[in-house]
Amino acid sequence: MELLIEQLKQQMIEALNLEEMTPADIDTDAPLFGEGLGLDSIDALEIILILEREYGIKLTNASEAKSHFKSVRTLAEFVQQNRTK
């Protein structure tokens, strides 16, 4: 799980152009949106595309998706349970 968390952080840094950040700067349990990392809905789209491209996960239930996007940890748990590659 820790490896997956680091991998996700690195992928987010690259896709979201968080150039001044390193994986260590991202708190695994901090909220991704609003407070915490301060991402917005367009960044959420980038993360949706990371899940699809890197892990073969297509979000099919928009109402449930929000709960998986709370933090890097919830995202990693979701990826671990649903990845197809």
Add this chain to the structure above:
Amino acid sequence: MSAEGWDAKSRGNALGYRVFGFFLHCFGLNFAYANLTYVVLYFVLAAPKQRAAVWDYYRRTWHYGRLKSIWLVYLHFYRFGQCLVDKMAMLHGLTDKFTFVKEDGYDEFLQSLDAGGVLMIGAHIGAWEMGSPFFGDYAGRLHIVMFDVEYQKIKEAMHRGEVQVPYHIIPVNDGELDSIFRISEVLQEKHYVCMQGDRYVNDARREHITFMGREADFPQGPFIVGAKMRVPVYFYFSMREGKQYRFYFYKAQSNERVGSKAHQSDLLRQYAMVLEEMLHRYPQQWFNLYQFWQ
């Protein structure tokens, strides 16, 4: 100095919609148009921000003189009122009162709809809603992205049984994620998403370009979605010509790397070019009634 941007509020209230709904049902479309003459006069006087925006549009974008601009401001509000009445008539099921004309590009557009997910980017010009009955069976797979404040008005009217909406709505609030999840979901289900490309509420997500010879900011969101989601992108406009609406469909083409920042900017550049063309054809149907230009 930046433009103030749209404040995510719309004028008009439920009573006004109900009164005009009553006019439409009991006395018909022409009676509703006739009543606009004094309603519009009230709005010209009582809506200073909107009036100033339209004044600015004619004086500084079109460089018209003062006298002509005074007349055009009134006429502009009247055209806006006519389009609102038409939209209400459509929502009340009076589609047979209008005729529809398709411009070139419609067949290719239909082929794209048949093939799968499509992103349509419109604007606050004309009356895009007039297309929904015209889309026929396709309307059931059409999802309109609109600001929550506008959605609530339609929702209330639907609850009162006053209107029927043939399409789905994805409400959007600045800072909330639900809409982007929903957009992604419906495009994957090979449905169609329609959003407006000429208003932003998120200051951090806007792009500055020259539009109609003046500096303006456009939202990045619709063009990022267009660049990233790997679906055909169409610019769609429904323009009023009396009781006839003409539909325009322009397919965006880009040689930039799919999903890149350059791709996103290229989509916006094409969109702005087509929108300028529309404004030259229909100058009185620009309904972004706030200080759009800097």
